[in-house]
Amino acid sequence: MKKILVPTDFSENSRSAFLYAVELAKQLNASVTIMHCYHPTANHINDHYFINDEELENLSAQRLDLFVEKSFNKSTDADTVEQKLEVGFAADKLVEISKSGAYDMIVMGATGSTGVLDRIFGKVSLHVAQYSKCPVLLIPAGVEYSEVRDIMYASEYELGDGDILLQLGEITDNFSAKIHLVHVYNENEKTPEGIGHFLLEKMFQKKAPGLNFYMDSVSSDTVAHGLEEYARKNNMDWMVLVKPQRNLWQRLLHKSKTNEIIMNPEIPLMVMH
Numbered sequence: 001m002k003k004i005l006v007p008t009d010f011s012e013n014s015r016s017a018f019l020y021a022v023e024l025a026k027q028l029n030a031s032v033t034i035m036h037c038y039h040p041t042a043n044h045i046n047d048h049y050f051i052n053d054e055e056l057e058n059l060s061a062q063r064l065d066l067f068v069e070k071s072f073n074k075s076t077d078a079d080t081v082e083q084k085l086e087v088g089f090a091a092d093k094l095v096e097i098s099k100s101g102a103y104d105m106i107v108m109g110a111t112g113s114t115g116v117l118d119r120i121f122g123k124v125s126l127h128v129a130q131y132s133k134c135p136v137l138l139i140p141a142g143v144e145y146s147e148v149r150d151i152m153y154a155s156e157y158e159l160g161d162g163d164i165l166l167q168l169g170e171i172t173d174n175f176s177a178k179i180h181l182v183h184v185y186n187e188n189e190k191t192p193e194g195i196g197h198f199l200l201e202k203m204f205q206k207k208a209p210g211l212n213f214y215m216d217s218v219s220s221d222t223v224a225h226g227l228e229e230y231a232r233k234n235n236m237d238w239m240v241l242v243k244p245q246r247n248l249w250q251r252l253l254h255k256s257k258t259n260e261i262i263m264n265p266e267i268p269l270m271v272m273h
Contacts (some may be wrong), residue, residue, distance in 0.1 A: 001028045001171050005103040007035050007094055007124075010067050013109035013141040018071055020268070021107035022081065023145035024137075027174050033103070035084040036064045037093050060085055091127040098132040105171070110138045110269070129271040130243060135171065137238075138269045148175045152236040153213075154227055155181040164242050164272055169211045179213040180234065184226030186219065231267055240270045 006021045008014040018034055025032045038060045040053045064083050086093050094106060110125055129136045151172065153165070168179065220226030231239055 001030050001104045003103045003105075004028075004030050004032050005035060005094075005097065005106050006032060007037065007090055007106070007108050008064070008067060009090070010036070010063060011109065013139075015067070015071050016142055016144075017107055017109040017139040018068075020139045020143065020145045021137075024107065027148075028171075029174070030104070031082065032080070033082040033084050034064070034068060035086055036060055036067075037086045037088055037090040039089060040087065057085065091124045094124075094128045095131045095133075098128075098134045098136075101134075103134060105135045105137060106132060107137045107139060110140050129269075132271070133273060135167075135273070136271045138271070140266060140268070143268060146237065148172065148177050148237045150234065150236050151177050151179045151238045151240055152227065152231055152234070153179050153181050153240045154223070154242070155183050155215075165211055165213065167272065168240060177212070177237070179211065179240075180230075180236070181213055181215045182227065182230050183215075183217040184220050184223045184230075185217060186221060228266065236267055238268050238270055240272060243271055243273045 004021050004025050006014075006018050008018060018032075021032050024030075038056060040056060061083075064085065068081060068083060086097075088096075094108075097103065098106060106128060108125055108128065125138055129138060151168070153168065165179070172179075216230075218226045218230050220229065227239060230236070
């Protein structure tokens with residue numbers, strides 16, 4: 001984990017994500033790049049005045065520089081952050097950049113500024129989380145960085161979990177965190193324990209012998225509610241979802257109510273692929 005990308009729309013929520021990423025980078029010995037996307041077609045200031053592309057680029061650069069400066073309150077940390085401007089729509093550009101391999105993780109706010117922009121940036125977060133080729137860490141508004149000790153990994157107890165767990169272990173190697181593999185089932189399903197549970201645990205131990213993990217299962221009416229309840233009761237620091245687990249993802253997003261777990265998570269939520 002060497003490079004972290006943080007998109008910003010200059011909202012307070014994106015500022016929270018930026019400051020979180022800076023502290024996270026210190027733990028991971030990684031660098032941080034803060035990026036703002038702008039689009040030349042949206043360049044009117046009011047009904048009587050338009051600015052050209054060069055003026056828009058200069059204005060965007062000034063806003064980004066001011067955003068970074070104010071975020072740190074003249075701290076020397078500002079000098080360690082790379083600033084980047086991109087032309088295009090944020091959701092598409094972030095997915096495109098994730099495919100380039102230039103960054104190991106994207107850290108972004110779960111939602112953006114208030115009103116209409118809040119809904120737009122919320123959709124950007126959801127889109128990037130679903131289609132990014134690198135891990136995406138969504139930071140809820142106002143959440144400050146603290147040491148990551150317990151990570152909840154939403155699991156279907158599939159064989160493919162072993163490879164993702166190795167990747168997660170590499171990300172969190174500097175944390176010495178405990179990973180909770182949590183499966184949510186409803187009252188019509190059998191508790192996922194017994195010999196199958198035991199064999200999967202042994203398989204995970206074999207694939208990732210140095211990983212500190214614990215397997216658990218909870219009963220709930222929906223996956224979202226089960227995960228949220230487990231996180232609260234066990235004081236989880238992060239929640240991790242894995243996109244390739246299509247059954248889990250479909251169960252999570254089946255009802256509109258459950259979209260709230262991604263649009264407004266209570267703790268940092270990492271989506272891995």
